[in-house]
Amino acid sequence: MARWRSSILNPKIDLYDVVAVEQLRRQRRLDPQLIRQLRNRFLKRFDSDEAALEGFPEASRISLHSLELFRRFESGIDGATKLLFRTSSDLLIESVLLRIATGRNTLCVSSQVGCAAACGFCATGKMGIARNLSVAEILDQVQQCGQVLASEGRRLQNIVFMGMGEPFHNECNLFAAVERLVATDHFNRSPASILVSTVGVADAMLRFAEQFPKVNLALSLHSASQEKREQIIPLAKKYSLQQLRETLVEINQVQQREFMIEYLMLAGVNDSTNDAIELIRWLEPMQVHVNLIPYNPIQDAPHLHGSSSEVINRFATLLKAEGLKTTIRYSLGSDIAAACGQLVRSENRQRVMNRMPQDQGLAFTKACE
Structure with a gap:
């Protein structure tokens, strides 16, 4: 329960969200150099996730991947x-x-x-x-x-x-x-x-x-x-x-x-x-x-x-x-x-159909044929 409450109160921040990252830096009084170091490692050198986050105080707050x-x-x-x-x-x-x-x-x-x-x-x-x-x-x-x-x-x-x-x-x-x-x-x-x-x-x-x-x-x-x-x-x-x-x-x-x-x-x-x-x-x-x-x-x-x-x-x-x-x-x-x-087409078709009511799913299948 405590972990769930923490995730709600402190949601992860997308690294590409400039405004949110800056707000986090100000709230936690982080040295701007730490943000620059994280971005340089992750976005310019393409370091591994672990290497990029090493030494970053708020690593648990940063979302690195959306895919x-x-x-x-x-x-x-x-x-x-x-x-x-x-x-x-x-x-x-x-x-x-x-x-x-x-x-x-x-x-x-x-x-x-x-x-x-x-x-x-x-x-x-x-x-x-x-x-x-x-x-x-x-x-x-x-x-x-x-x-x-x-x-x-x-x-x-x-x-x-x-x-x-x-x-x-x-x-x-x-x-x-x-x-x-x-x-x-x-x-x-x-x-x-x-x-x-x-x-x-x-x-x-x-x-x-x-x-x-x-x-x-x-x-x-x-x-x-x-x-x-x-x-x-x-x-x-x-x-x-x-x-x-x-x-x-x-x-x-x-x-x-x-x-x-x-x-x-x-x-x-x-x-x-x-x-x-x-x-x-x-x-x-x-x-x-x-x-x-x-x-x-x-x-x-x-x-x-x-x-x-x-x-x-x-x-x-x-x-x-x-x-x-x-x-x-x-x-x-x-x-x-x-x-x-x-594979992409068949997988996506199946995923969409699984979320649709049956009649809509049939219509989608016909549209794709």
Whole structure:
């Protein structure tokens, strides 16, 4: 009973809650250096929980994690690791660690459970649910994956918001998370080491560029034809190509550097010579870097197939001939992607159904099929 009463009277404080941590420091008259030491150990060096809290007088009051590691998948063909985390609402999200052959390590983080954008080529969009992740849940992916790399003697170089969810549908928490990532008293990451990818929420993209001009942005374009883009990205009906183009021109002016254009290569959909010509014209005269992405088929989109290597190379050659900086992405972790994605979807579906009345559960199942 005493322990229960103590937990009520002295609830744990989220380490990322700046106001609450400062209140604790003042109440307990803690030396500010103790707070700095804790953050440096935990957020910059990615020390273990025990090492980070060592010597901190109020260790029992600090909550370090908002996510619980549920399962870990290791690629058998390259340096990719997928980590499934359980949220406070008992739903699963995934983060992906990419250990690239050059020695640089990249983390792909999620911003939502599921995704309301519902792109036709994306397994997350087929999940049928969406919940915004909190600031702490976004940052805890970075922290826990940083600990994984630190335990291997590696460093985390890049952070990309390319996981589950549309980042700008969680705009408030995205902004707050990026603020913590670049803050010198938190993660102290270089803005240039962070990239946020979006399917094209035009107004939010511009607001982000204005607040974080040195953080990289990427647009999942996938077609320079309005009709084709609407077929694979439902959100394209709300944000037209004309509006997106005007937004990118403004962002170019704000950031004064290349903007990433992501282009998923889909056989017979967007990979023809005419598609390349449309893309070239649409991008003039913007300062961009085009990243062509081979498509890995998903079970829920049997009608979509990836372009062949020959077609992708030919497409890239056409873009380069017009002076466009163009690269072809090499996908890591292909051997674990399908199993992991299917597990997340099935587990989350079951968890939601277990909390629903029977009639709602049946409706949810049909919506996901």
